[in-house]
Amino acid sequence: MTDRLSRRGFLDLSLALPFAILPCRLTAAPSADFIPDIEFDLTAQPARSQILPGDPTSVWSYKGVLRKGRAGTLTESGTYLGPLVRVRRGDKVRVRFQNQLSEATIVHWHGVDLPESADGHPRLVIPPGEIYVYEFEVINRAGQYFYHPHPHERTGSEVYRGLAGLFIVEDDEERSLGLPFGDHEIPVVLQDRRFDSANQFLYLNNRMEAMTGFVGDRVLINGAASRSLSLGTGVYRLRFLNGSNSRIYKLAWSNGLPFTVIGTDGGLLERSVQKPYLTLGPAQRADTILDLTAQPQGSSLQLKSISFPAAAMQMMGGGMGRMIRTALPQGAEFDVLRVGVDKREHSRFELPPRLADAGFLNPRDAENAGRPHSFSLSFRRMQWFLNGSTFDMMRVKDNEIFRAGSLRMIEFRNEAMGMMGLIHPIHIHGRHFQVMGRFGTPFSSELAAALSEGIIDEGWRDTVLVLPGETVRLLVRFSDYKGLFLYHCHSLEHEDMGMMRNFRLT
Numbered sequence: 001m002t003d004r005l006s007r008r009g010f011l012d013l014s015l016a017l018p019f020a021i022l023p024c025r026l027t028a029a030p031s032a033d034f035i036p037d038i039e040f041d042l043t044a045q046p047a048r049s050q051i052l053p054g055d056p057t058s059v060w061s062y063k064g065v066l067r068k069g070r071a072g073t074l075t076e077s078g079t080y081l082g083p084l085v086r087v088r089r090g091d092k093v094r095v096r097f098q099n100q101l102s103e104a105t106i107v108h109w110h111g112v113d114l115p116e117s118a119d120g121h122p123r124l125v126i127p128p129g130e131i132y133v134y135e136f137e138v139i140n141r142a143g144q145y146f147y148h149p150h151p152h153e154r155t156g157s158e159v160y161r162g163l164a165g166l167f168i169v170e171d172d173e174e175r176s177l178g179l180p181f182g183d184h185e186i187p188v189v190l191q192d193r194r195f196d197s198a199n200q201f202l203y204l205n206n207r208m209e210a211m212t213g214f215v216g217d218r219v220l221i222n223g224a225a226s227r228s229l230s231l232g233t234g235v236y237r238l239r240f241l242n243g244s245n246s247r248i249y250k251l252a253w254s255n256g257l258p259f260t261v262i263g264t265d266g267g268l269l270e271r272s273v274q275k276p277y278l279t280l281g282p283a284q285r286a287d288t289i290l291d292l293t294a295q296p297q298g299s300s301l302q303l304k305s306i307s308f309p310a311a312a313m314q315m316m317g318g319g320m321g322r323m324i325r326t327a328l329p330q331g332a333e334f335d336v337l338r339v340g341v342d343k344r345e346h347s348r349f350e351l352p353p354r355l356a357d358a359g360f361l362n363p364r365d366a367e368n369a370g371r372p373h374s375f376s377l378s379f380r381r382m383q384w385f386l387n388g389s390t391f392d393m394m395r396v397k398d399n400e401i402f403r404a405g406s407l408r409m410i411e412f413r414n415e416a417m418g419m420m421g422l423i424h425p426i427h428i429h430g431r432h433f434q435v436m437g438r439f440g441t442p443f444s445s446e447l448a449a450a451l452s453e454g455i456i457d458e459g460w461r462d463t464v465l466v467l468p469g470e471t472v473r474l475l476v477r478f479s480d481y482k483g484l485f486l487y488h489c490h491s492l493e494h495e496d497m498g499m500m501r502n503f504r505l506t
């Protein structure tokens, strides 16, 4: 990337040195019969990042070192974000993850279909100084996945301090399309933060903020405060990830330019779709084509997050809402990214009408066709619940056991109303799912009307927004890997409060 985004940040890893003398005990040994194509070290460690002018910000950051594999497998972000990992479908990957933090952690590869031992379940956390070895084969389709910590009750704060990175999978099908690449392929990771007067991150003030989901008052792009991009009159691939803890974005171009969406969480769509704006919940990805060939050189475009009516509890104002002090509440409008069309370019890319064979499945083939397994999202006594319960490290209920590889209809019912009528981004580990339909009457028709057109239900997803009052029906093809996996709300404060459950594949 030659844009200004990636160069602006500056990461100082010197803080990590005192931790390097911690004894390193291997918690899972590499296996002799696994021959990796790609091998890298990944270390979670404290660091300092120059985000704002003045004092650097103390962050936690993933640092990567490639031991084996193609050059270009790891790209340093230049900010607190971890290295961008780029692999190919079919690669065998070994990661030696080392914890150099002051607390337990574990890495989860979000959206990647992995054996239980590599999925980063919170019971697998390692204490400071230890190493966890991941070994897996990449079976996912080409797409933009990501990695982040997953310790119980600490995911929100660890991600917030800076632990996250992109994991991009490529495959032959995608390559045959000749999509924009190199400095024309631009990942855009959206995260919001709050800073104190010494430029340090501020996180939760109180339980009320955890209940509504934390939102910051300053948006960072790829870990940097600079929010402008210098492009040319060409065709670009903008690959969005909402890496925020709880903020939902309603992305729109100020000149009304629609988005051309070519992919979502689980890779390319069969055909591109046009959206007037993009509704992007935490953990969701949108792969888009931005065609600037008709824009005059010297012009600029402003990407905004435009306003939508959030739940009463998330707004500034009376009652308990006053406990949430932010200049930028959920649903507020703000500028995200300025794109300058600065140079002349002769780009010849044309989007093919057919992008990929997404391999969609037929809902009639589900083992429980017509009788979906139903899971509630609910709120009582200051606590969020999933399937009527909170997280229990080892336990599963009878309705949380499925046969590995089976095809099921599953629905999530968002029952929390009134002040706590929040949108929940629900995530299922392992394979992706198709969104088959949205039912019920949203409690807030204004909210539904404000966000619906930007929701991408086409294609494979691993995280779906469930609006208050709504029931979302999914066709889930479970992973072939047996074991204990998670499903949860990806509002990280809700997840940490226990809005997470295990399911077991047998």
Ligand code: C2O
Pocket (backbone or CB within 6 Å): 108, 110, 148, 150, 283, 427, 429, 486, 488, 490
């Ligand atoms: Cu991105 Cu279980 O999470």
Ligand code: CU
Pocket (backbone or CB within 6 Å): 108, 109, 110, 111, 427, 428, 429, 430
């Ligand atoms: Cu995940």
Ligand code: CU
Pocket (backbone or CB within 6 Å): 384, 423, 424, 425, 489, 490, 491, 494, 495, 499
């Ligand atoms: Cu939630």
